[in-house]
Amino acid sequence: MNITFSSFREISEAIKTKKVSAVEVTKHFLDRIQLLDTKLNSFITLNENAIQQAQNIDDQIKAGDVLGPLAGIPFGIKDMLCTKNLRTTAGSKILENFIPPYDSTVVKKLKNSGAVILGKLNQDEFAMGSSNETSFFGPVKNPWNPEYVPGGSSGGSAAAQAARLVAGTIGTDTGGSIRQPASFCGVVGVKPTYGRVSRYGIIAYASSLDQAGPMTSNVEDAALALEMICGHDPMDGTSSQKVIPRWSADLKADVKGLRIGILEEALKSGLDSDVEKTVQNSIEAFKKMGAEIIPISLSLIEYSIPVYYLIAASEASSNLARYDGVRFGFRAEMQETATSLDDFYSITRGQGFGSESKRRIMIGTFCLSSGYHEEYYVKACKVRRLIKNQYDEAYKKCDIILSPVAATPAFKLGDRISNPLAMYLNDLYTTSANLAGLPSISIPFGLSKNRLPIGIQLTAQAFEEQKLLNAGFALEKASIIGKEKPYVI
């Protein structure tokens, strides 16, 4: 079998029927990492126990144990998710040497379903960025063209997945950090409904927006992985009590009669011509498959960027306060000029955080300060509610909202990093799903003239993942990327 391009189901079937061992599969992907990742820089840390974990799977199979659906599937995990005894950095110098004594719930659930953890994937520092250029561990290269960014913040996950250095990956999405890199690298990325996936053990960037989700080669894998990591967690008070449906088993590429809402604001906003063409093609594809196409307006979407940045930065300024050099992580060497407690904090944090994290901490601190709190934080929360209301209205007319993931395909490394506003505009079509807590998926659908992948974003109502995955599954089948592959492969 061709392990590189096999689905989860195919690999775990092969392992369970002893056609191939879990150790062989793990070694196969470790070899690929060895061979290719010097070009991509997608991994920050490799798991030295990966082969041992795979061996355990093989032992259990030999012993006749019943194994989970991900038995022996090698995963790469974004470095926002804590992994027990395996360094977890959030892409930051301030956590350069942090080794958690606990697993995040997502990682625990993956392990319980049999997955093998190959290592930790590069990302923008504290998930703050859209190009993976803010990582302390250096930028990740796009596997389709190394001069281009892979997107962010889950750039390492997207690149490793696109280059098939792993069978599956997990990313996190606060304002588009799964979907935008998935689009830039040509993989499937799912941001679940807020509350579907436990946030316990996932390093917090903006707690009311953060969700982890799978980034995979196809929708079927995404559905299966999502099923494995979802569910109520007593360790996360905001995790939903809702029962997890069997998304993978119920996956159907049937969209007959499904009402696809087309986000009008996106089509009028001066999209890159390749992106626009891809969107039009996807609409045509849905029409052909029998879906109903309905124009939809979300007039407040233009405010989603400022609202997102005000809320995310406010929460981040508080969430990142714990990185103070007192109990764990980086602590700066103190010179004699440092005499006060404030010096201790500002020198450690000054050296430990990169400039984008500092920028957002400062924005957030400002937004929450007395005198500005009402004008910025409180107002942003009110507009957030209005955006949510507009979505609710829109879903009276349609089942799924279709839009581009980003206005352009991947851009060149270095192009936007010195212009934060241009960088922030990347998130125009993705942040609103986080603000409204909705499930949203990026499906690779087109290729630009420069042979860079372009994704289509589908967004459903809260807890309607099945509808979302089905629509994505259908679109995937109509995708014109077809057998195109990144150069690196």
Place this chain on the structure above:
Amino acid sequence: MSYRGYDAVIGIETHVQLRTKSKIFSSDATNFDASDNENTSPITLGMPGTLPVLNKKVIEYSVLTGLALNCSIRKKSVFARKNYFYPDLPKGYQISQYDQPICENGALTFMVNGQERRVSITRAHMEEDAGKSTHHGDYTLINLNRAGIPLLEIVSGPEITSATEAAEYGKAIRQVVRYLDVCDGNLEEGSLRCDVNISVKKEGVDKLGTKVEIKNINSFRFIEKAIEYEIDRQIDLLESGQKVIQETRLYDPDKNRTFSMRKKEDAQDYRYFPDPDILPVVISEDFIKKLKAEIPEMPLARAQRFISAHGLPEYDAFVLTTERELADYYEATAKICGNYKSSSNWVMTDVMRELNLNNSIISKAPVSPEALGQLIQMIDNEKISGKIAKSVFSEMWKSGKSPEAIVNEKKMVQISDASTIEKIVDDVLALNPSQVHDYKGGKEKLIGFFVGAVMKTSKGQANPDLVNKILLEKLKK
């Protein structure tokens, strides 16, 4: 009350540690005697990715306290983050409540110098405690066992007018939380802590003066002294034409003075905002109803009932109600014997004396209220004398046996049979002819001598009233 022509305006914030088994947002234990940093999971340490999950018991205890303080309970209350940096604050913010606290608009009535006084309770909100720093010259040690212990911060209105009143308010709060059994009220261990806000203004003037906060005073006596000192300090400043500066001060009990800790200009902007990790707390009418039914009779009401229904003197009623267990003990005793005043006397003198001597507490008394009630009953039924009862009681305390058993074992039953006593009296009189002569000659004080002799002969078992009566009759002849 007036201080040199000035009025004092005092408000108190009381931090009550709720005695839950686990912390407010984690399953870490809360025991005070744990070794340093023993009760610290990754959640308490604020490690990356960890999340708070609210302990339901904290809500229960908070609502219970709020109801006992006549507060209205918010149907939806919200936790907020209070952001500031300090090494013993692991997350860089304290999870507290801000604009939507769980309890609001209550009042507490208590006694000050025999007068009833009512002070409003502005609010009571839930929050987590911080850790503890101990400074050792050029280094500081941090113990995070306390970090995450649930607190209820009870804020009074600025209505307290004297140092005595402030101390009584503090004691009344302590009494309430101990009655509810939501806090052990131990000031030395810090399970109850008071911050006091004080300002002074010329008598009769409406405009409030500049306030000063005194933090963390660890006894009610010190609260009184700190306030007395601070009022004097502020009046001195104003009288000498200076201004009171808004600041936080600490009280030094050794020197009996307050000193400046930080000025208002250094005051932090805490940047409160709703904690996105914790859903709003929604409280149902049923939950409140259920807790209302659990609230025991509060100390003041109980004392008033002891006065009106049991006919106890005020002094007795207030002493007996200082602790719920003591009042329970008294009531259980009285219920057995039906003699309120006697029960009160025995509890207040004999029981409390033994407890003090043995440095013990009422819940550990070896004499049960039932046994004490039986003892009192035996006196009232003239089965034993009051004097014998005292020795029976100390025997009960030592052995834990019932009064019945002790009296039977030691044959201490009172002799109330007139003919038996007459015989002893006759013997005593016959043995002491000269004293009889003197008595009849007018030395009537000798009656005591005869009573003593009769009691001694009867080994204390003779009914003293009867002895007196018979002696007087015989000596008249």
